[in-house]
Amino acid sequence: MIWDLGFAIWDLGFDVIRIFVTGGTFDKTYDEIHGRLAFADTHLPEMLKLGRSRVEVSIRTLMMIDSLDMTAADRDVIVRNCTQCSESRIVITHGTDTMVETASALAQGLTGKTVVLTGAMIPYAFGSSDGLFNLGSALSFVQVLPPGVYIAMNGQHFSWDRVRKNRETGVFEPLA
Amino acid sequence: MIWDLGFAIWDLGFDVIRIFVTGGTFDKTYDEIHGRLAFADTHLPEMLKLGRSRVEVSIRTLMMIDSLDMTAADRDVIVRNCTQCSESRIVITHGTDTMVETASALAQGLTGKTVVLTGAMIPYAFGSSDGLFNLGSALSFVQVLPPGVYIAMNGQHFSWDRVRKNRETGVFEPLA
Amino acid sequence: MIWDLGFAIWDLGFDVIRIFVTGGTFDKTYDEIHGRLAFADTHLPEMLKLGRSRVEVSIRTLMMIDSLDMTAADRDVIVRNCTQCSESRIVITHGTDTMVETASALAQGLTGKTVVLTGAMIPYAFGSSDGLFNLGSALSFVQVLPPGVYIAMNGQHFSWDRVRKNRETGVFEPLA
Amino acid sequence: MIWDLGFAIWDLGFDVIRIFVTGGTFDKTYDEIHGRLAFADTHLPEMLKLGRSRVEVSIRTLMMIDSLDMTAADRDVIVRNCTQCSESRIVITHGTDTMVETASALAQGLTGKTVVLTGAMIPYAFGSSDGLFNLGSALSFVQVLPPGVYIAMNGQHFSWDRVRKNRETGVFEPLA
Numbered sequence: 291m292i293w294d295l296g297f298a299i300w301d302l303g304f305d306v307i308r309i310f311v312t313g314g315t316f317d318k319t320y321d322e323i324h325g326r327l328a329f330a331d332t333h334l335p336e337m338l339k340l341g342r343s344r345v346e347v348s349i350r351t352l353m354m355i356d357s358l359d360m361t362a363a364d365r366d367v368i369v370r371n372c373t374q375c376s377e378s379r380i381v382i383t384h385g386t387d388t389m390v391e392t393a394s395a396l397a398q399g400l401t402g403k404t405v406v407l408t409g410a411m412i413p414y415a416f417g418s419s420d421g422l423f424n425l426g427s428a429l430s431f432v433q434v435l436p437p438g439v440y441i442a443m444n445g446q447h448f449s450w451d452r453v454r455k456n457r458e459t460g461v462f463e464p465l466a
Numbered sequence: 467m468i469w470d471l472g473f474a475i476w477d478l479g480f481d482v483i484r485i486f487v488t489g490g491t492f493d494k495t496y497d498e499i500h501g502r503l504a505f506a507d508t509h510l511p512e513m514l515k516l517g518r519s520r521v522e523v524s525i526r527t528l529m530m531i532d533s534l535d536m537t538a539a540d541r542d543v544i545v546r547n548c549t550q551c552s553e554s555r556i557v558i559t560h561g562t563d564t565m566v567e568t569a570s571a572l573a574q575g576l577t578g579k580t581v582v583l584t585g586a587m588i589p590y591a592f593g594s595s596d597g598l599f600n601l602g603s604a605l606s607f608v609q610v611l612p613p614g615v616y617i618a619m620n621g622q623h624f625s626w627d628r629v630r631k632n633r634e635t636g637v638f639e640p641l642a
Numbered sequence: 643m644i645w646d647l648g649f650a651i652w653d654l655g656f657d658v659i660r661i662f663v664t665g666g667t668f669d670k671t672y673d674e675i676h677g678r679l680a681f682a683d684t685h686l687p688e689m690l691k692l693g694r695s696r697v698e699v700s701i702r703t704l705m706m707i708d709s710l711d712m713t714a715a716d717r718d719v720i721v722r723n724c725t726q727c728s729e730s731r732i733v734i735t736h737g738t739d740t741m742v743e744t745a746s747a748l749a750q751g752l753t754g755k756t757v758v759l760t761g762a763m764i765p766y767a768f769g770s771s772d773g774l775f776n777l778g779s780a781l782s783f784v785q786v787l788p789p790g791v792y793i794a795m796n797g798q799h800f801s802w803d804r805v806r807k808n809r810e811t812g813v814f815e816p817l818a
Numbered sequence: 819m820i821w822d823l824g825f826a827i828w829d830l831g832f833d834v835i836r837i838f839v840t841g842g843t844f845d846k847t848y849d850e851i852h853g854r855l856a857f858a859d860t861h862l863p864e865m866l867k868l869g870r871s872r873v874e875v876s877i878r879t880l881m882m883i884d885s886l887d888m889t890a891a892d893r894d895v896i897v898r899n900c901t902q903c904s905e906s907r908i909v910i911t912h913g914t915d916t917m918v919e920t921a922s923a924l925a926q927g928l929t930g931k932t933v934v935l936t937g938a939m940i941p942y943a944f945g946s947s948d949g950l951f952n953l954g955s956a957l958s959f960v961q962v963l964p965p966g967v968y969i970a971m972n973g974q975h976f977s978w979d980r981v982r983k984n985r986e987t988g989v990f991e992p993l994a
Contacts, residue, residue: 315853322939323988325843325884325915327855341599342587343621344637356853387853411518411850417945423517426602429621434610445519445605460851461520491677498763499812501667501708501739503679532677563677587674593769636675693951694939695973696989763870775869778954781973786962797871797957813872 307432308377309334311351312360312368312392314385316421318413329354333414334383337425345429348377357385357392357409365392369399379432380405383425386455386462389441393450397439406432408442411460483608484553485510487527488536488544488568490561492597494589505530509590510559513601521605524553533561533568533585541568545575555608556581559601562631562638565617569626573615582608584618587636659784660729661686663703664712664720664744666737668773670765681706685766686735689777697781700729709737709744709761717744721751731784732757735777738807738814741793745802749791758784760794763812835960836905837862839879840888840896840920842913844949846941857882861942862911865953873957876905885913885920885937893920897927907960908933911953914983914990917969921978925967934960936970939988 311317311332321328334349352367353360372380384392386409393407408428410421428442439450443462452465487493487508497504510525528543529536548556560568562585569583584604590597604618615626619638628641663669663684673680686701704719705712724732736744738761745759760780762773780794791802795814804817839845839860849856862877880895881888900908912920914937921935936956942949956970967978971990980993 315850320940320944322843323986325886325913337599338621340594340596341603341621342596342619342637343599345621358853385853412848413944415944415946416848416941417943418516420516420518422598423513423519423602426599426621427517427606430603430606430618430623431610433623434607442606443518445514445517445521445602447606447609458851461518491674496764496768498667499810501710501737534677561677588672589768591768591770592672592765593767634675689951690973692946692948693955693973694948694971694989695951697973770868772868772870774950775865775871775954778951778973779869779958782955782958782970782975783962785975786959794958795870797866797869797873797954799958799961813870 305379306346306348306377307429308372308375308380309347309349310368310371310380310382311349311354312357312364312382312384313354314357314383314389314409315413316383316385316408316410316424317354319415320413327413332383333421334425337414337422341422341426343429345433347429355385357388360385360388360392365395368392369395372396372400372403372405378403378437381425381428381432382407384409386411386443386460387457389443390450390454393439393441397450400439402437404432404435404437405439406435406442406447407440481555482522482524482553483605484548484551484556485523485525486544486547486556486558487525487530488533488540488558488560489530490533490559490565490585491589492559492561492584492586492600493530495591496589503589508559509597510601513590513598517598517602519605521609523605531561533564536561536564536568541571544568545571548572548576548579548581554579554613557601557604557608558583560585562587562619562636563633565619566626566629566631569615569617573626576615578613580608580611580613581615582611582618582623583616657731658698658700658729659781660724660727660732661699661701662720662723662732662734663701663706664709664716664734664736665706666709666735666741666761667765668735668737668760668762668776669706671767672765679765684735685773686777689766689774693774693778695781697785699781707737709740712737712740712744717747720744721747724748724752724755724757730755730789733777733780733784734759736761738763738795738812739809741795742802742806745791745793749802752791754789756784756787756789757791758787758794758799759792833907834874834876834905835957836903836908837875837877838896838899838908838910839877839882840885840892840910840912841882842885842911842917842937843941844911844913844936844938844952845882847943848941855941860911861949862953865942865950869950869954871957873961875957883913885916888913888916888920893923896920897923900924900928900931900933906931906965909953909956909960910935912937914939914971914988917971918978918981918983921967921969925978928967930965932960932963932965933967934963934970934975935968 406428408424412419414421431447582604584600586597588595758780760776764771766773783799934956936952938949940947
């Protein structure tokens with residue numbers, strides 16, 4: 291059941307959460323006919339069901355791409371959707387490689403909303419994924435953090451301007 | 467790496483989180499020799515590794531029991547450990563059936579700390595579990611919620627006195 | 643596509659295989675409302691799909707019970723179904739505890755058919771199961787073994803009168 | 819425990835099975851730092867343990883490559899290893915795309931041994947794999963089939979000269 295009250299009640303944590311899907315490792319699958327990685331439908335609904343989530347969410351897939359292929363135009367689409375949607379709390383699933391860039395674009399183009407970007411190091415479809423943990427984490431942070439743009443990875447949350455991805459270890463680290 | 471600063475810095479979200487394990491469905495395993503459910507070691511470290519968690523935690527198993535078997539003496543042990551530990555942010559894994567009772571005991575015996583109880587409807591070891599999602603959720607809520615006793619289930623958080631488990635559906639619901 | 647030629651062509655390995663489901667650990671599930679092991683529908687079709695099996699099979703659930711609860715009357719049902727079905731090659735999924743007893747009943751009541759009993763030590767639904775391996779094994783043995791009653795467990799096959807289950811280790815062992 | 823009797827006792831099905839690993843989808847993993855498919859160590863020992871296999875096997879990795887990259891020189895290595903090893907029953911894990919070509923090379927270069935090639939459409943490491951089913955199948959067929967070169971996929975076995983892989987469906991089909 292999805293409803294839209296038309297105003298933010300973020301201090302109660304019970305308003306509808308908007309989830310925007312953009313692709314990334316999170317939603318990669320294995321194309322068994324061609325033997326390569328590919329994107330198909332998002333796994334978000336299946337993951338929320340597995341987690342027995344009762345958070346009211348409204349899911350929309352904006353794109354389904356590797357974040358290394360994300361252009362400025364793609365980021366405009368993300369920012370515009372976050373600005374125009376009625377929800378004040380937003381989770382974005384995103385490839386980890388350029389998650390910080392998108393967070394930066396959002397911070398410059400958006401005010402008064404709580405946006406949490408998350409992703410995965412291993413595709414959800416591949417069994418030993420961090421995706422379900424990260425989704426539980428992002429969905430929780432977004433309900434209680436004040437307006438701002440955040441990245442939720444490795445069980446932690448970071449303000450968009452205080453974090454970088456360490457490409458050698460795959461871990462998100464606080465900027466000094 | 468675990469360290470203890472000796473004072474709470476809960477508004478930064480970077481202090482050590484204490485995790486107390488008490489058993490529950492979360493940690494049930496299948497005893498293949500006797501063909502029945504059983505408890506062995508906790509799966510917490512394995513789950514945190516799978517989630518690539520970088521949150522500093524200190525894990526201690528207090529008991530490994532079904533929450534239907536939990537006595538007042540067991541709850542005293544939990545309350546005492548929460549009171550006496552140096553950490554001000556605590557996650558407790560717990561069977562869902564009496565999670566609300568333990569939360570109530572904690573609320574009466576404890577002040578100034580943020581305690582989040584969580585559990586699972588399906589054992590983590592059984593593949594299709596909500597445990598990893600719930601752990602990501604509880605670990606995130608505990609970093610940002612103000613002092614108090616909470617239950618984190620189904621992607622939501624509830625104050626200890628505003629929730630009940632619906633035994634027919636297995637879902638935690640807000641009290642009217 | 644299922645067809646029935648009405649005669650055995652076991653040396654070609656392309657006739658329809660009959661699969662009788664009787665329950666056992668193989669098909670146990672976790673009842674999350676009551677927190678206990680239970681039986682629901684068989685996982686056989688899902689497992690065959692996962693294995694991308696193209697073997698023509700015809701599946702029938704005879705009972706869904708723990709093999710420790712299996713009575714002489716239950717075994718009569720199994721023997722009668724094996725005798726009366728038109729297929730000459732039969733796989734039976736069965737609890738491991740009394741699999742040898744049922745194999746013995748079949749050996750006394752049946753001639754001219756190849757019957758392979760198999761099961762699992764860990765329920766298929768619980769992730770780390772031996773069930774898929776055992777199903778691949780049983781389905782293969784049944785296509786090439788001469789008429790007789792066999793048990794396929796641990797990657798091996800045993801004639802019904804040359805095997806016992808070691809209750810301490812859970813392993814099927816050849817009789818000296 | 820591995821032993822070598824020095825002579826074939828294939829009709830008993832209890833001699834040591836040689837397993838040669840050549841790579842293929844079977845053993846692909848996900849390289850989380852670079853976000854791409856890769857090969858690391860073989861999953862064979864882990865899979866045999868999961869299947870609770872008690873078949874005596876001796877595993878050797880010959881190469882770890884995509885079968886589309888397999889050269890005539892690579893196939894010579896496979897044929898030579900099959901010829902020179904003391905075991906008379908051999909399972910080869912292999913990419914599905916050129917499995918039939920390797921089977922053909924083996925049929926021309928080898929006599930008196932039972933060789934079964936198998937593989938997977940989905941990597942074992944990715945959760946929803948057919949690999950465990952296929953391994954159970956191949957390991958069973960190799961114990962009971964007479965000398966020859968076979969492909970075991972989709973729960974079926976095919977003589978090397980009676981099968982092709984349908985590239986559109988990913989299914990191995992009998993040649994008319």
